[in-house]
Amino acid sequence: MSKERLYRTEAIVLKRSDVGEADRLLTVYTPGWGKLRLLAKGVRKIASRKAGHVELFLHTEFQVAQGHTWDIVTQAETLHAFRALREDLWRTGYASYCAELLDRFAEEEEENRALFDLALAALERLDQESDLALVVRYFELHLLALAGYQPELFHCPVCRSPLQPVVNYWAPAEGGALCPRDGEARAGAEPLSLNALKVLRFLQTRDWETCRRLSLSKGLHAELEVTVQRTIVYVLERNLKSVAFLHTLRRQLAALGNGYPGAAKAA
Numbered sequence: 001m002s003k004e005r006l007y008r009t010e011a012i013v014l015k016r017s018d019v020g021e022a023d024r025l026l027t028v029y030t031p032g033w034g035k036l037r038l039l040a041k042g043v044r045k046i047a048s049r050k051a052g053h054v055e056l057f058l059h060t061e062f063q064v065a066q067g068h069t070w071d072i073v074t075q076a077e078t079l080h081a082f083r084a085l086r087e088d089l090w091r092t093g094y095a096s097y098c099a100e101l102l103d104r105f106a107e108e109e110e111e112n113r114a115l116f117d118l119a120l121a122a123l124e125r126l127d128q129e130s131d132l133a134l135v136v137r138y139f140e141l142h143l144l145a146l147a148g149y150q151p152e153l154f155h156c157p158v159c160r161s162p163l164q165p166v167v168n169y170w171a172p173a174e175g176g177a178l179c180p181r182d183g184e185a186r187a188g189a190e191p192l193s194l195n196a197l198k199v200l201r202f203l204q205t206r207d208w209e210t211c212r213r214l215s216l217s218k219g220l221h222a223e224l225e226v227t228v229q230r231t232i233v234y235v236l237e238r239n240l241k242s243v244a245f246l247h248t249l250r251r252q253l254a255a256l257g258n259g260y261p262g263a264a265k266a267a
Contacts, residue, residue, distance in 0.1 A: 003033065006065050010079060011036070012119055013058050014099040018044065025070065026054055028062070029102055029119060034110040038062065039070040050076045057085045057095045057123055080120075082127040093249055094132045097242040098122050098139055104236050105147045115146045121208070129212065133221050138211055140228045141204050149235050152176030153201045156183075168192045170227050172234035190230075196223045 011028035014035075019025045022044045028036050043051045053060050053076035063075035085095040102119050106112070122139040129135050144150055155162055156179040157171075169183025170176070170192040177197060183189040199220065203211055216224075233239055 003066060003071075006063065006074070008061065008063050009033065009036075010059065010061050011038075012099075012102075012116070012123065013054060013056055013060060014103045016040075016054065016056065022048075024054065026073070027103060028060075029106060029116060031113045031116040032111055034112055034115075035103070035106040035108050037070050037108075038064060038073050039067065040073040040076070053078045055086070057082050057099065059120060059123070080124070082123050084127045085123065089249060090132060091126050093242065093246045094136055095123060095126050097240065097246060098126070098136065100240050100242045101140070101143060101232070104238075104240070105143060112146065115143065118142050118146065125208070125212075131212075131214075131216075133225065134212065134214060134216065137224050137228060138203050138208060140232065141200065144228075144231065144235070145204070149175075149231070150204070151200070151231055153197065153204060158182040163197065165194055167194060168197060170230065172231040176231075190227075192227060193220075193223060195220055196227060199224060200227070 009030045009032060011030045013026055013028050015027045016024045019039065022042045024040045024043050026038045026040055028038055030036055040050055040054050042048050043054055045051075050073060054073070058078055059080035059082070061077045061079055062073050065072045065074050082095075085091045098119065102115070106115065118139065122135060125135040126132060141151070152175050153163070156168075156177070157175045158178055159182055161179055163177055163179055166180060168180060168191075169178040169186065169189040171178050171183060171186055171189040173188055174186070177183075177192055177200075178186065178189055183191075199214065199216065202214070229243065
């Protein structure tokens with residue numbers, strides 16, 4: 001989609017950095033142009049009218065003017081504030097993770113309306129749902145699919161035989177779950193429980209309204225998290241900063257004997 005000299009777009013604010021004395025450079029994700037970098041001039045001034053509309057995780061409508069280096073935000077209006085994402089540490093951590101994940105997978109100015117819709121829905125769910133880990137696993141699997149890295153969960157990628165209801169193996173380098181014969185001696189392959197495979201299949205093939213009814217144990221949540229994140233790290237060839245924050249928060253709450261409803265399952 002081509003851009004006019006002055007254009008409007010809705011967008012999700014993924015990250016921001018300070019530029020000069022009063023400006024901010026925003027990384028946003030839009031339905032029509034994918035990932036964009038926009039300069040919000042003067043938003044760090046106390047009197048700025050745009051300041052409250054360019055916060056992290058906001059769903060905002062922008063009016064933008066094309067510029068030489070970065071396009072310039074001329075107007076901004078919040079569509080959805082998602083206040084809980086900034087008022088609760090667990091929700092903040094998971095929202096940061098989803099935003100960083102989208103930023104890493106998304107290409108500059110490459111339209112992907114389905115990916116925008118998925119990300120917006122994930123923020124809405126993180127703002128409202130109790131099982132935050134389940135929200136994130138659903139987002140991860142569907143993001144991988146939209147980005148062209150959908151894990152194979154029904155047939156062994158090596159021998160193409162249907163996976164049987166037994167302990168199989170997870171091998172990111174091979175693209176998903178391997179049968180026992182191909183997985184047992186393969187470097188980098190780890191056992192994948194039958195329950196984990198069932199839940200991964202369910203999340204991959206059902207809509208959210210069906211998936212949100214799942215109630216998973218802490219141990220199963222932990223296995224799913226490690227399994228999917230191994231694939232993400234393999235594809236991106238890097239660890240994500242927000243994952244380290246979530247692990248630190250989890251350790252601190254565990255030391256205090258405290259936890260967060262829903263996220264407690266996700267440890």
